[in-house]
Amino acid sequence: MILKSLIAEFEHEVDSTRKLLQAVPEKDIDYKPAEISWTMGELAQHIATIYYWYVGTLTEDVYDLAADTLERGAPGDIKATLNLFEKNVEMARSALQAATEESLQHHWTMKVGDRIVLGPLPRGVVARSFLFNHVYHHRGEMIVYLRATGNKVPGLYGPTYEDNPGR
Structure with missing residues (x-):
């Protein structure tokens, strides 16, 4: 039951993520709201990269x-980032469809070299937090970047303010 819900949510949210990444304009790819922030291109590339992590999360x-x-290609090349996104989504979809309810209960750990940075946690918890919620968090940031640069934000869950000003 949980797996079916995750797959359905994945498919719905991939479309929203795609719309958001397609809204990133080349003219503002180097914008960043603060010195310590990523550029818009780096943020877009990070969002696309999260989908790559589904395979390692769900199979290892x-x-x-x-x-x-x-x-990943250059973060200043939004077309390369969109291609990266589509490639990673296909791999993520395959990994998610190959998962089982039982495999979501197995413990999973992320490390960088010898250092453990996440886990051990049940794989299903990691899928929700590290994969799904991680994408949603960064999509919210991207919406702020787009609005700060005067760009239109696509409706992800219905019309945006720009679609219906002065409601």
Whole structure:
């Protein structure tokens, strides 16, 4: 039951993430709201990268970020980021569809080299927090970036203010 819900949510939210990434304009790709912030391009690339982590999360008991490499392309190239997103979504979808209710109960750990950075936790908890909620958090940031640069925000859960000003 949990797995079916995760798959349905994944499919619905992938479309929303795609709309948001497609709204990132090349002209503002280097915008960042503060010195310590990512650029809009880096943030978009990070969102696309999270989908890559589904495979390691759903298929490995211990996922070592230091041992994993992913060719991301330049963060200033939104077309490359969109291609990365689509490729990662397909891999994430396959990993999610291959999971089982039982596998979601198995403990999972993330490390960077010898240092444990997350877990051990049940894989289903990690899927919800590290994958799903992580994407939602960064999508919220991207909405702020888009609005701060005067760009239109696509409706993810219905019309936006821009679609219906002065409601």
